[in-house]
Amino acid sequence: MPFMPVxxxxxxxxxxxxxxxxLYWLSVIVGIVIFSLGIFxxxxxRKRSELMDNNESxxxxxxxxxxxxxxxxxxxxxxxxxxxSLDPMKFTKWKPMLKPYLLTCCSFNVLLLLTALLCFLxxxxxxxxxxxxxxxxxxxxxxxxxxxxxxxxxxxxMTQIEFRCCGNNNYRDWFEVxxxxxxxxDMSNDEVKDRVFxxxxxxxxxxSVPFSCCNPGSPRPCIQHHLTNNSAHYDYDHRTEELNIxxxxxxxxxxxxxxxxxxxxxxxxIITILLELEVLSLERTQEKFFSFKSRSSxxxxxxxxxSELKHTTLIA
Amino acid sequence: xxxxxxxFTKLEREKLAEVLWLLNWISVMTGATLFxxxxxxxxxxxxxxxxxxxxxxxxxxxxxxxTGLAACCINFLGGKICLDCADTNKFLRWKLVMMPxxxxxxxxxxxxxxxxxxxxxxRGQLEESLFxxxxxxxxxxxxxxxxxxxxxxxxxDLLQIQFHCCGNAGYRDWFHVxxxxxxxxDMTSSAVVDRLRxxxxxxxxxxGVPFSCCSTFSPRPCIQQQVSNRSAHFxxxxxxxxxxxxxxxxxxxxxxxxxxxxxxxxxxxxxxWLFELLVLTGVRYLQTAMENVLRLGDPDSESDGWILENSxxxxxxxxxxxxxxxGKCYQTDNDPNINVPTPxxxxxxxxxLRPEGSxxxxxxxxxxx
Numbered sequence: 001m002p003f004m005p006v007x008x009x010x011x012x013x014x015x016x017x018x019x020x021x022x023l024y025w026l027s028v029i030v031g032i033v034i035f036s037l038g039i040f041x042x043x044x045x046r047k048r049s050e051l052m053d054n055n056e057s058x059x060x061x062x063x064x065x066x067x068x069x070x071x072x073x074x075x076x077x078x079x080x081x082x083x084x085s086l087d088p089m090k091f092t093k094w095k096p097m098l099k100p101y102l103l104t105c106c107s108f109n110v111l112l113l114l115t116a117l118l119c120f121l122x123x124x125x126x127x128x129x130x131x132x133x134x135x136x137x138x139x140x141x142x143x144x145x146x147x148x149x150x151x152x153x154x155x156x157x158m159t160q161i162e163f164r165c166c167g168n169n170n171y172r173d174w175f176e177v178x179x180x181x182x183x184x185x186d187m188s189n190d191e192v193k194d195r196v197f198x199x200x201x202x203x204x205x206x207x208s209v210p211f212s213c214c215n216p217g218s219p220r221p222c223i224q225h226h227l228t229n230n231s232a233h234y235d236y237d238h239r240t241e242e243l244n245i246x247x248x249x250x251x252x253x254x255x256x257x258x259x260x261x262x263x264x265x266x267x268x269x270i271i272t273i274l275l276e277l278e279v280l281s282l283e284r285t286q287e288k289f290f291s292f293k294s295r296s297s298x299x300x301x302x303x304x305x306x307s308e309l310k311h312t313t314l315i316a
Numbered sequence: 317x318x319x320x321x322x323x324f325t326k327l328e329r330e331k332l333a334e335v336l337w338l339l340n341w342i343s344v345m346t347g348a349t350l351f352x353x354x355x356x357x358x359x360x361x362x363x364x365x366x367x368x369x370x371x372x373x374x375x376x377x378x379x380x381x382x383t384g385l386a387a388c389c390i391n392f393l394g395g396k397i398c399l400d401c402a403d404t405n406k407f408l409r410w411k412l413v414m415m416p417x418x419x420x421x422x423x424x425x426x427x428x429x430x431x432x433x434x435x436x437x438x439r440g441q442l443e444e445s446l447f448x449x450x451x452x453x454x455x456x457x458x459x460x461x462x463x464x465x466x467x468x469x470x471x472x473d474l475l476q477i478q479f480h481c482c483g484n485a486g487y488r489d490w491f492h493v494x495x496x497x498x499x500x501x502d503m504t505s506s507a508v509v510d511r512l513r514x515x516x517x518x519x520x521x522x523x524g525v526p527f528s529c530c531s532t533f534s535p536r537p538c539i540q541q542q543v544s545n546r547s548a549h550f551x552x553x554x555x556x557x558x559x560x561x562x563x564x565x566x567x568x569x570x571x572x573x574x575x576x577x578x579x580x581x582x583x584x585x586x587x588x589w590l591f592e593l594l595v596l597t598g599v600r601y602l603q604t605a606m607e608n609v610l611r612l613g614d615p616d617s618e619s620d621g622w623i624l625e626n627s628x629x630x631x632x633x634x635x636x637x638x639x640x641x642x643g644k645c646y647q648t649d650n651d652p653n654i655n656v657p658t659p660x661x662x663x664x665x666x667x668x669l670r671p672e673g674s675x676x677x678x679x680x681x682x683x684x685x
Contacts, residue, residue, distance in 0.1 A: 145535070153532075158532055180536075184537065184549075184551055186551075210538070214528075220460070221495070221500065222527040224527070234502035234505075
């Protein structure tokens with residue numbers, strides 16, 4: 001009688017082990033994806049760190065890289081154990097490590113949950129860093145001769161072109177900042193002198209924007225200077241003109257880019273958590289089968305012993 | 317004289333068939349690669365096709381796409397055939413298909429070579445097409461209200477921004493073109509009217525360039541108007557002038573971009589061609605070896621495989637005769653049922669008449685008895 005239950009469970013166990021092995025390798029692939037996304041995010045932050053005052057927090061990408069690597073390692077180990085579980089000889093050496101392994105998996109899931117939370121919550125930090133960084137970026141646009149800020153102009157121009165944006169909140173941010181260096185202003189010119197003296201801080205402010213704010217989709221050649229002066233240009237009304245320069249601010253554009261990246265990574269981490277929980281529950285089921293099998297094999301061997309004893313007594 | 321004769325034992329034939337089966341499956345993948353490369357090139361060309369005057373360059377990706385598809389189909393069939401060739405009985409099924417299959421493989425392998433060579437030879441045509449296309453694009457830059465040309469301004473601006481270039485050969489090309497539409501010119505202003513009058517064709521030409529020519533690497537804010545007049549701007553020295561706008565012409569930039577892509581594609585296609593040539597040679601050997609086995613009658617015996625049964629010249633001559641005779645299928649030279657006067661009968665007729673009288677022209681003459 002104890003013979004039948006073992007046979008039925010064996011088929012189910014084989015199927016379980018196979019399914020579990022597949023899930024482990026799927027988890028390894030997901031771990032690799034998380035790792036590469038972490039590296040990608042880190043590179044993207046580094047690319048525009050100048051616009052964030054070199055002050056941005058690399059906590060999220062570093063955590064993603066760590067979590068990805070751990071996921072690969074843990075799930076590869078689990079896959080190896082699962083592969084060996086069908087062979088009792090090989091499995092005996094893994095058996096003592098099973099419980100610690102399950103505990104590690106549980107703590108790893110907690111780490112994943114923390115990472116997912118950080119992915120969603122750190123977006124606020126990114127927003128604030130961007131706001132501050134862009135404000136300074138616009139301020140230092142003209143300082144192409146100052147060491148440490150030589151490339152701010154280039155970075156900001158390329159960002160405005162790539163993200164189709166102008167200024168921090170909108171294009172008017174450029175009106176409040178002197179973005180043409182004094183080196184290129186003819187101080188002997190009366191117009192220049194008037195403008196500089198009319199400003200409290202002696203800055204040369206004007207209602208103009210850099211060329212990188214220009215929209216290539218505009219039907220007319222770009223109007224960069226005297227933007228609020230309708231009479232300076234033929235057939236121009238600055239209130240109705242929408243296509244001339246980009247109307248969105250770079251903070252919104254950059255933030256939506258980074259937040260979509262962080263949201264998708266957070267979603268991927270949640271999917272990974274669900275996958276890991278499924279793997280964990282199947283691993284527990286497999287562990288239960290093992291303990292049942294060892295008990296039933298003990299029962300089977302003891303019943304075999306009693307039947308043999310009976311046989312020998314009968315013969316005797 | 318047989319070309320490339322190799323003797324195969326039964327075991328060697330089976331091994332060859334197995335190897336060719338594997339190579340054919342790899343060829344299916346290389347065919348898919350060819351298809352993918354052709355598709356990629358087509359998309360890259362279509363991106364900037366508005367600045368190309370003729371679409372002749374599209375022959376290259378189309379050739380690669382069709383050859384790739386043909387490679388997939390032919391090698392898929394070839395894999396099946398080669399697998400069956402290991403067994404003499406199964407080979408009988410494919411016996412009649414083998415020769416057409418080898419001919420098709422030879423034909424598409426040469427197409428692959430043509431595709432690779434086209435990648436390298438299209439450069440001249442591309443340069444001409446870009447020159448004319450960019451010239452007309454710059455002329456129509458201002459026509460954002462004309463249907464069919466509305467987006468030329470945007471395309472050209474994006475091209476100059478992305479490829480870091482300005483104009484056709486250089487930024488001075490913009491000085492010869494009116495790129496500001498009359499809709500945005502104040503015709504009541506004396507400056508504008510003067511400029512229009514001073515030009516023969518009444519065009520508004522100025523030494524200014526569009527904003528997309530501005531270099532992001534320049535340390536100073538971009539100078540777009542009066543670009544060639546250094547005294548018009550404060551502290552506009554030679555170095556500032558060099559860095560202010562993009563120096564490269566867009567024709568050069570696009571040519572380099574496409575040449576780079578096509579050189580790498582051409583190299584890959586050449587490697588694929590060499591691989592296909594290998595497969596073709598193997599298949600030809602297998603075909604001839606199997607046919608010789610059938611001719612000998614003993615499936616376990618050794619057989620010869622070759623590339624050509626006779627020398628190249630003789631094969632070419634015999635094929636040419638076959639093609640010539642294909643056109644003669646309705647002629648009656650060899651049909652015994654039709655009465656055709658032979659030359660021997662025609663000669664007998666004049667010899668009979670010769671002793672009585674000479675018949676020079678063949679007209680009947682009255683004999684004098």
